[in-house]
Amino acid sequence: MQGKGLCGSSRLGTGKGYGMASRWVWERFRWSIAPCAAAFLLACSQGTGPEQGGGGGHPVEVGVLALAPVDVGATVELSGRLQASRTAQVRARVAGIVERRHFVEGGDVRAGQALFDLDDSLYRATLASAQATLAKAQANLVQASARHVRYSALSQARVVSEQDRITVESARDQAVADVALARAAVETARIQLGYAHITAPIAGRIGRALVTEGALVGQGDATPLALIQQIDPLYVDFSDAAVPGMVGRSAPGSGQEVRVLLEDGSAYQARLLFAEAAVDPGNGQVALRAVVPNPQGVLLPGMYVRVQREREMLRGVFLLPQQAVTRSPQGDTVMVVAQDGKVSQRTVRIDRTDGQHAGQWIVREGVRAGEQVVVDGFQKLRGATVVQPVPWKAASASAPSSAPSSAPAAVTRPASSASAGG
Known part of the structure; x- marks a missing residue:
């Protein structure tokens, strides 16, 4: 009996001691993890503060470009073919x-x-x-x-x-x-x-x-013996849509400059000679011819080339780096920063520029002179309600806006008016 009692007494004693040890370990763990959890929550709340752009954080900085109206030629790229001048x-x-x-x-x-x-x-x-x-x-x-x-x-x-x-x-x-x-x-x-x-x-x-x-x-007929082609200069034959004002710009003696581009990207300067006096009723196109010097004989008759010509002069438009414009099937948009630092999205109408302004778009409509358009820092706009606009550094734009050495003479001029279509 005593053995059983001792054995029973021993088991009861052992269970009671185990429960007291477990409660003591849990209390130590709870008091040690509480400061860590508080520090983690505080760090998370401080990390998300600046991203909100409001509350106690500072507004995020984005690179912007202040718009100034200019007069620039809108160019179009057409398909052409080289012909021997004689x-x-x-x-x-x-x-x-x-x-x-x-x-x-x-x-x-x-x-x-x-x-x-x-x-x-x-x-x-x-x-x-x-x-x-x-x-x-x-x-x-x-x-x-x-x-x-x-x-x-x-x-x-x-x-x-x-x-x-x-x-x-x-x-x-x-x-x-x-x-x-x-x-x-x-x-x-x-x-x-x-x-x-x-x-x-x-x-x-x-x-x-x-x-x-x-x-x-020559027995009974003039037998062909050989063919001679004069390849310096060469003619470039191409067609363009009949738009208002093109006749005057393509008239003989106008001296309009065009660029001839090859598949490898090399460019040659050419001068417009004339435009046909009638429009092709089948496609609404006007046939044009330009002359391109070819002293080295690199260009050959029959070659297909791309021709860039200034179709019209746009007055009071804006030039924007291509990275500032978001293109989508729904339309082209830019982000505009207001005076109070708030950012809004604007739908714009854009056109292609010539070789001198490579890496830029012509903006015809949707913005006004003096407005600030976001060019850099788009990733910071997520969740931000207020931003701090800073001038976009020209150094970051030098690479995409560099033009080929064979680019035509400058056609961009400050606009006579200080406003454009909004």
Whole structure:
């Protein structure tokens, strides 16, 4: 009995001691974690204060750009094709066998440079025959002229009849005509002989030879022998929509500058020559032509290029870095900072700029002069009700707004008026 009592007494004692130890550990844990929890909550409340932009925090700083109206040309990018400024197809104008070729295929030739030689033996013989006929006619003219002089004197002395004088005078005139005819025959034979030696009609770059030595050319038709194209300068043919004011800006002598862009991004300056006098009724486009210098021969006829031209001059518009405009299917928007530091979203209407203002948009409508548009710090606007606008640093805009070295002359000017459409 005592053993059971001792054993029971021992188990009861052990359970009671365990419960008191557990309560003591829990009390120590609760008092030790309470300060940590309070410090964590305080840190969280302090961390979210500045993000709210109100309460006890300071307003967040965002980079803004104050709008100033300017006059800038709105450009459009069009598809064009290069054409040779002059094209000449070299043909055989007389029949003959090709004896020699004097040019390098694909090289540059001068006007008047020898290209082909045909067998000219027949034409030399024809020229000699014509020259002999001329000499015979000239001899007959001498005889007829002397007879005419003699008969004129006899007619005045009434030794010969008037009819004989008229007959001799007519023979003299016929001899004069025979000499003229023989001279024309000689000139024709000389021209035919010259056609046997084919020269370049214009200066330019010649293509491949279309015939070889030994070929019979010009038999019944003017056989094409080669093609010469003048590639300096080149013409750029393209089309643009017929908009008001384009006729005056595209008139001959206007000297409007356009830019020709290749696939690799290289740009060339060109000058507008003319615009067609009528609009194509099929597509409402006007055909235009510009001339582009090509001294190095890099551009070739037939190449497809992109043409940037100033379609119209926009007055009193604004230039904004592209990063300041948010583009979406619903429209283009910017963030505007009011005088009290509050930010609001504005829908704007934008246009493309020329190469000089790469990285910027033309803003036509939606903002006013003097307003501050957010350019940098958009990530800080989340949850902020009031912001602190600071001028946007030009250094951060230098990279995207840099223009190619071949950009056209500046077309941006301060606007005459101090306001734009809102």
